[in-house]
Amino acid sequence: MLAWEQGYKIGQWEMDAEHLILFSLLNQLDININADLAEECVHDVLAALDAYIDYHFAHEEALMKAWGYPGLDQHSALHHQFMNEVGRLREAVKTGDTVRAALKVRGFVLEWLLNHIMETDAEYARFIAEKSKKSSA
DSSP states (O other), rough: OOOOOOGGGOSHHHHHHHHHHHHHHHHHHHHHHHHHHHHHHHHHHHHHHHHHHHHHHHHHHHHHHHTOOOOOOHHHHHHHHHHHHHHHHHHHHSSHHHHHHHHHHHHHHHHHHHHHIIIEEEHHHHHHHHHHHHHOO
């Protein structure tokens, strides 16, 4: 099971809550794999994960746009690259060894999510915090 750590917070409570939900969905994928339910459940969990990631990215990009974040286009491009790779991996789940492919999806999403949160998301969170501080001063 994946443990959410306080260090993963970026200081934008809505985004932090959504990141926690993404962790929960990855944990659900783990549960299904470990319970030998991958064949029966992995497609549903991946569909839920895909839908939630799509929602989260749209919400995150809207937040950045609302605050005038100058790195929005680059950030959005990373989101698109991620979704393309997840789509490719999801196709592998449909056509190959479900458990092995699900583990690849899980590993890729987890690694990407942690790096993205700790680096890329932290950048826009700092920008918003600074801009917010200046506007309230």
